[in-house]
Amino acid sequence: MITLRNIQNKPAFVIMVGLVFLTMSAVAGCAGHGLEPRTAYNEKTPNADGFIQHWLILEPISANGLSDSAVRTAVKREYFPDQFTVIPHDGDKVTVNDEELTWHAVETNEYNVNLYYFAYGYGKRTSNVLFWAVTIVNCPKEMPGVRLAIGSNAASVWWVNGKEVIGIYGDRQTIIDDGVSKRLTLKKGPNVVRCAIVNGGGATDFCARFLDADDKPLKGFTVRVGDTRK
Amino acid sequence: MNIIYYTQSFRFFRLIMFLMGFALIWASPALALDGQIQIHDPSTIMLCNGKYYTYGTGGSSLVSDDGWTWRRGVTPSRRGMAPDVIHVGDRYYMYISSNPGGQPHSQVIMISSKSLDPESHDYGWEDGGIVNSTDGVEFCNGIDPGLFLNPTDGKLWMTFGSYFGYIRVVELDPKTGKRSDDKFTNIAINCEASTVIYHEGWYYLLATHGSCCRGADSGYNIRVGRSKKLTGPYVDHTGLDMILGGGKLLIGSGGRVIGPGHFGLLDLGDGVQKFSCHFEADLDRGGSSVLDIRPLLWKDGWPIAGDNFKEGTYEIESVRTGTALELAVEGVPVGGRRSRGARRMFAGQGGVIPPQDVAEVSSNWPAGNIGIRMANYMCQAQQKWAVTPVTNAGGYLGSTYFKITIAGTDRVLAVGEDGELVAVPAFTGGHEQLWRLDQLTDGTWRIMPKFASTANESLVLSAIGSSFATLAKFDPTSDKQRWLFKTP
Numbered sequence: 001m002i003t004l005r006n007i008q009n010k011p012a013f014v015i016m017v018g019l020v021f022l023t024m025s026a027v028a029g030c031a032g033h034g035l036e037p038r039t040a041y042n043e044k045t046p047n048a049d050g051f052i053q054h055w056l057i058l059e060p061i062s063a064n065g066l067s068d069s070a071v072r073t074a075v076k077r078e079y080f081p082d083q084f085t086v087i088p089h090d091g092d093k094v095t096v097n098d099e100e101l102t103w104h105a106v107e108t109n110e111y112n113v114n115l116y117y118f119a120y121g122y123g124k125r126t127s128n129v130l131f132w133a134v135t136i137v138n139c140p141k142e143m144p145g146v147r148l149a150i151g152s153n154a155a156s157v158w159w160v161n162g163k164e165v166i167g168i169y170g171d172r173q174t175i176i177d178d179g180v181s182k183r184l185t186l187k188k189g190p191n192v193v194r195c196a197i198v199n200g201g202g203a204t205d206f207c208a209r210f211l212d213a214d215d216k217p218l219k220g221f222t223v224r225v226g227d228t229r230k
Numbered sequence: 231m232n233i234i235y236y237t238q239s240f241r242f243f244r245l246i247m248f249l250m251g252f253a254l255i256w257a258s259p260a261l262a263l264d265g266q267i268q269i270h271d272p273s274t275i276m277l278c279n280g281k282y283y284t285y286g287t288g289g290s291s292l293v294s295d296d297g298w299t300w301r302r303g304v305t306p307s308r309r310g311m312a313p314d315v316i317h318v319g320d321r322y323y324m325y326i327s328s329n330p331g332g333q334p335h336s337q338v339i340m341i342s343s344k345s346l347d348p349e350s351h352d353y354g355w356e357d358g359g360i361v362n363s364t365d366g367v368e369f370c371n372g373i374d375p376g377l378f379l380n381p382t383d384g385k386l387w388m389t390f391g392s393y394f395g396y397i398r399v400v401e402l403d404p405k406t407g408k409r410s411d412d413k414f415t416n417i418a419i420n421c422e423a424s425t426v427i428y429h430e431g432w433y434y435l436l437a438t439h440g441s442c443c444r445g446a447d448s449g450y451n452i453r454v455g456r457s458k459k460l461t462g463p464y465v466d467h468t469g470l471d472m473i474l475g476g477g478k479l480l481i482g483s484g485g486r487v488i489g490p491g492h493f494g495l496l497d498l499g500d501g502v503q504k505f506s507c508h509f510e511a512d513l514d515r516g517g518s519s520v521l522d523i524r525p526l527l528w529k530d531g532w533p534i535a536g537d538n539f540k541e542g543t544y545e546i547e548s549v550r551t552g553t554a555l556e557l558a559v560e561g562v563p564v565g566g567r568r569s570r571g572a573r574r575m576f577a578g579q580g581g582v583i584p585p586q587d588v589a590e591v592s593s594n595w596p597a598g599n600i601g602i603r604m605a606n607y608m609c610q611a612q613q614k615w616a617v618t619p620v621t622n623a624g625g626y627l628g629s630t631y632f633k634i635t636i637a638g639t640d641r642v643l644a645v646g647e648d649g650e651l652v653a654v655p656a657f658t659g660g661h662e663q664l665w666r667l668d669q670l671t672d673g674t675w676r677i678m679p680k681f682a683s684t685a686n687e688s689l690v691l692s693a694i695g696s697s698f699a700t701l702a703k704f705d706p707t708s709d710k711q712r713w714l715f716k717t718p
Binding site: 069147149151166170181215 | 650696710
């Protein structure tokens with residue numbers, strides 16, 4: 001699992017990526033589809049402010065335009081099979097436009113996930129790109145009346161359990177609780193949070209948390225990603 | 231300085247003039263409060279059994295179910311000049327002044343009732359006798375009582391006085407409504423319609439300066455001074471004591487109304503305060519004296535008269551996020567798109583770029599319901615809201631309800647079945663499409679759907695994200711639910 005710590009030094013980042021990858025490879029294997037229990041990773045809690053710090057992120061795909069229509073066109077396009085339903089595993093690969101891209105499990109110690117350094121660290125382009133990210137939120141009980149609250153640089157579209165809940169567009173910076181969904185219900189057990197972030201140029205990152213009925217950070221759930229296929 | 235010598239005959243003449251004016255009001259357009267609002271020297275507005283009541287000179291009385299549309303009420307058991315009413319314990323105490331034998335000889339008589347609603351079995355005025363009088367020689371004309379229940383210690387006080395000298399304050403027994411003792415303190419001079427309110431550690435003395443009872447020639451205006459002690463000294467913003475004639479202007483004449491007087495506080499809680507007064511002359515109602523209700527704001531420790539909402543086209547901006555309410559449609563830059571990095575990109579396109587034509591840009595908007603979101607205000611058509619009062623839709627204290635549409639379209643802001651905001655294609659008059667706009671004490675606005683207002687649910691427009699607004703319970707300590715209406 002990769003830890004992003006606002007890394008400014010690419011060589012150090014690459015070394016770290018390599019070390020983590022070696023660790024990950026040791027537990028790599030095959031797994032079935034969907035959300036069956038896995039053994040390799042502990043459940044993680046959101047941070048003190050409720051931000052989700054564990055994600056699976058696909059290396060960037062080329063995309064242009066930040067307007068409502070351009071972003072919607074970009075995210076509707078099918079780049080790889082089952083892109084709106086797949087639960088990826090760390091190290092999974094997909095082919096997009098004849099380019100092989102890899103899903104990476106990412107952990108951040110910050111409230112946000114820095115996609116610029118993520119892409120830069122893997123030697124990928126950072127401008128005019130689209131990132132897919134997925135995480136699994138496990139709830140011990142049904143949680144009605146909550147909201148997903150996100151910020152992104154730049155535009156982004158978000159789904160919870162397959163339903164689109166947020167779209168924010170234009171050239172924008174990441175602001176905590178910028179886009180907020182309507183009230184939704186997190187079911188007992190695993191819930192899939194998926195997003196597509198489109199960047200024009202320069203920095204790119206995102207943050208996400210859930211808010212309770214009083215608009216306070218939602219707690220009491222765990223996040224589980226990063227399992228490699230057994 | 232205008233010193234008004236009241237006489238019984240003059241007051242009778244004034245009363246006759248008011249009664250004649252009632253006929254005019256029926257035919258007058260409702261620009262301020264609606265219905266029959268003619269009154270002079272209104273008492274502090276009381277809420278009793280879900281209705282609002284105020285009483286004026288000559289036994290006049292107004293009642294309203296919603297605070298917007300008023301009708302004539304029942305005359306209490308005694309009539310006189312400039313009554314004031316206060317609710318203490320389980321009784322409403324009314325204090326009525328008069329000048330038997332001519333001023334400055336005066337008296338204030340108290341009556342009380344458990345209810346102000348004549349339909350209630352608790353209704354029935356009991357005579358409490360004379361609680362104060364002036365002998366016609368002392369330097370005070372003890373009329374125009376103003377009642378104040380001190381929230382810090384529960385003590386009851388009455389101010390009184392007019393243009394014959396001093397304004398005085400005396401203590402009353404809150405259990406009986408009668409005088410506690412014979413002591414009095416002079417706190418102001420040569421004004422009338424005094425009353426005290428309390429705000430954040432200060433006592434404020436509101437009093438009316440200028441002349442009354444001359445229609446549009448009346449110079450009435452409401453002034454204020456403040457003190458750390460209830461018994462004064464009350465000093466204005468320049469340091470001038472009100473007992474020397476000081477007083478900071480709270481509200482004077484303006485617009486189509488002239489001569490405000492007789493301040494009465496309406497504290498709705500949750501950071502919403504309003505005040506009642508009368509204007510000596512409403513130019514849209516034949517120059518008659520009318521009741522009005524306005525927001526009361528506070529700035530730098532001083533009360534300021536706000537304005538009831540004015541119809542217009544506005545940007546609706548969240549105080550919390552600085553972003554503006556808009557339809558969730560793709561905006562078109564004013565003047566058309568320009569690419570970053572284009573040649574001469576800072577040179578503009580020459581000439582005057584006209585405002586966006588909503589008919590043109592809205593042609594691509596979906597025909598049905600459209601979501602509501604927030605974004606940086608960029609002068610675009612989907613961000614400009616026309617706020618229009620709705621007639622025959624009822625109202626709330628001081629105002630009618632409004633509809634909020636995208637200017638130049640029928641797209642109206644509403645609450646959807648899921649409890650979230652939505653723009654529907656056309657206005658139907660439903661409670662989910664009508665909005666109550668209350669100016670808060672800091673000058674910002676609270677936006678509440680009618681269905682919540684009528685159900686006494688404090689459910690208001692709330693900016694819970696920079697790009698998203700919803701309905702949420704009002705929290706007076708947060709700026710999530712504070713909005714600015716800016717002229718675009």
